[in-house]
Amino acid sequence: MIPIKSSEITPESVYHDRRKFMKGVGLAALGGLAVAACAPAVAQPTAAPAAATTGGTIAPAAPAASGAMTDELGDPVNTFEEITNFNNFYEFTTDKEKVAGMATDFPTRPWTVEIGGLVNNPAIFSIEDILSRFDQEERIYRLRCVEGWSMVIPWLGFQLSTLLELVEPKSNAKYVRFETLLDPEVMPGQRSNWFDWPYVEGLRIDEAMNPLALIATGLYGKDLLPQNGAPLRLVTPWKYGFKSIKSIVKIDLVEEQPTSLWMAAAPREYGFYANVNPEVQHPRWSQRTERRIGETKRRETLPFNGYGDEVAYLYEGMNLAAYY
Ligand SMILES: Nc1nc2c(c(=O)[nH]1)N[C@H]1C(S)=C(S)[C@@H](COP(=O)(O)O)O[C@H]1N2
Ligand SMILES: [Mo]
Numbered sequence: 001m002i003p004i005k006s007s008e009i010t011p012e013s014v015y016h017d018r019r020k021f022m023k024g025v026g027l028a029a030l031g032g033l034a035v036a037a038c039a040p041a042v043a044q045p046t047a048a049p050a051a052a053t054t055g056g057t058i059a060p061a062a063p064a065a066s067g068a069m070t071d072e073l074g075d076p077v078n079t080f081e082e083i084t085n086f087n088n089f090y091e092f093t094t095d096k097e098k099v100a101g102m103a104t105d106f107p108t109r110p111w112t113v114e115i116g117g118l119v120n121n122p123a124i125f126s127i128e129d130i131l132s133r134f135d136q137e138e139r140i141y142r143l144r145c146v147e148g149w150s151m152v153i154p155w156l157g158f159q160l161s162t163l164l165e166l167v168e169p170k171s172n173a174k175y176v177r178f179e180t181l182l183d184p185e186v187m188p189g190q191r192s193n194w195f196d197w198p199y200v201e202g203l204r205i206d207e208a209m210n211p212l213a214l215i216a217t218g219l220y221g222k223d224l225l226p227q228n229g230a231p232l233r234l235v236t237p238w239k240y241g242f243k244s245i246k247s248i249v250k251i252d253l254v255e256e257q258p259t260s261l262w263m264a265a266a267p268r269e270y271g272f273y274a275n276v277n278p279e280v281q282h283p284r285w286s287q288r289t290e291r292r293i294g295e296t297k298r299r300e301t302l303p304f305n306g307y308g309d310e311v312a313y314l315y316e317g318m319n320l321a322a323y324y
Contacts, residue, residue: 003297031100071140071152073306076247078151080220082293086225088145089197089246091180091187095189103226106186111231117177117252120168126273127231128155131217138221141215141237141245142307144276150290155235156218159214161209170203173253176208177201179236195265195266201234201245202258202272212237212310215248240274273323275307280321 055145068075087099090108109127116122125133136156144150164176184190190197207213214235217224224230229246236243242262262270269283278288278301289298304311315323 017073017245022289031273032284050177069140069154071142074148075139075142075152077154078293079080079166082226083151083153083275084227085221086293087129088147088149088241089189089227089229091179091199092188092199092227092248093189096112099226100225102188106226106230106247107251108224108226110232111249112313113232113248113251115163115251117254118170118173119253120170123167130215130232135213136217139235141212141214141235142234142305143237143241144290144301146240146242146270146282146287147276147288148285148307149293151154151293152218153187155214155216157214157232159211160234161211161214163215164205164208164253167253168255169312172255174205175251175254175257176205177250177254177258178203179250179252180245181247181249193263197261198276199261200258201260202254203236204257207236207311207314210311210314212307238275240276242270243274267291271324275311275315275320275323276301277320279303279322280324282324 005162042164069243071077085100086096088096089099089103092099092102111127112124112125114122114124136158138154140148140152140154142152148203178201180199181187182190184197203213214230214237216229216235217232219228226247227245229248232248233246234244234248254321257272260270260272263272276287281287287301290301291298302308
């Protein structure tokens with residue numbers, strides 16, 4: 001992970017520009033699919049907020065002057081070009097601008113995901129099963145990488161909670177453990193011993209059940225491309241981007257807290273919770289600001305990446321500084 005240069009940091013408050021956070025906004029229903037397939041310039045403001053939020057008022061989407069797609073704070077979505085050509089996917093390369101080219105031929109069909117561990121109904125789903133069983137909806141989320149950059153991405157996907165409810169976690173299941181495909185033949189980065197492959201990530205079960213936690217299968221109304229974690233990846237927008245594990249083949253309900261690839265690789269630098277927190281600095285750089293891809297000025301990083309109203313309750317009583 002590349003540290004940001006301190007020269008790039010412009011400590012300038014963006015809070016006063018921002019619209020008040022509105023629950024549910026930016027969570028467009030399936031109806032948004034056709035809209036999302038269009039270029040942002042012709043898309044309409046987000047319609048029909050999803051019913052399932054943590055409660056509270058569902059406000060209408062903030063109309064953007066240009067009619068462009070925006071998140072609930074009014075920030076425009078990044079372009080398809082940006083989202084699909086600037087990637088972290090170490091199974092291919094650590095060069096963000098080369099992932100797309102190297103992943104072009106990554107085979108995402110056939111694909112199965114196995115869901116097991118401490119569940120009553122273990123299952124193996126093909127990607128076709130997943131796409132036909134779970135209604136896909138559009139969700140516009142900010143993605144904040146621990147390295148200090150961010151994007152706004154119009155994902156297509158479904159709530160992780162619906163998948164977990166289907167397999168029925170047992171009462172002793174405390175965590176969800178996710179695993180990426182292990183295949184050094186097609187993922188050349190896995191031939192390097194720098195990391196303990198496969199990529200693993202985890203969530204506490206209540207985090208996984210939170211309505212914001214999404215399994216993404218597409219973006220901009222299209223199937224995910226390999227560089228973004230095709231055919232299915234996790235998205236937890238209140239956490240640093242490394243939690244949103246790509247190209248998942250296995251999901252296990254477990255009793256013990258899983259050790260992620262990053263925790264194993266650099267335990268002093270990457271923790272299990274990894275909630276976006278401007279107050280807690282990475283050992284090698286500050287997390288106070290971030291650079292939105294496509295912009296030059298840095299903006300202030302928001303606690304929980306701006307999703308505190310939805311998720312802060314999960315961490316009540318915890319010393320967040322200790323859970324980087
Ligand atoms: N399997 C796997 N998942 C991964 C990564 C990775 O290297 N391998 N990188 C993570 C990091 S650090 C980030 S910031 C996001 C980037 O997602 P994007 O390329 O779709 O923007 O993916 C995350 N998921
Ligand atoms: Mo990241």
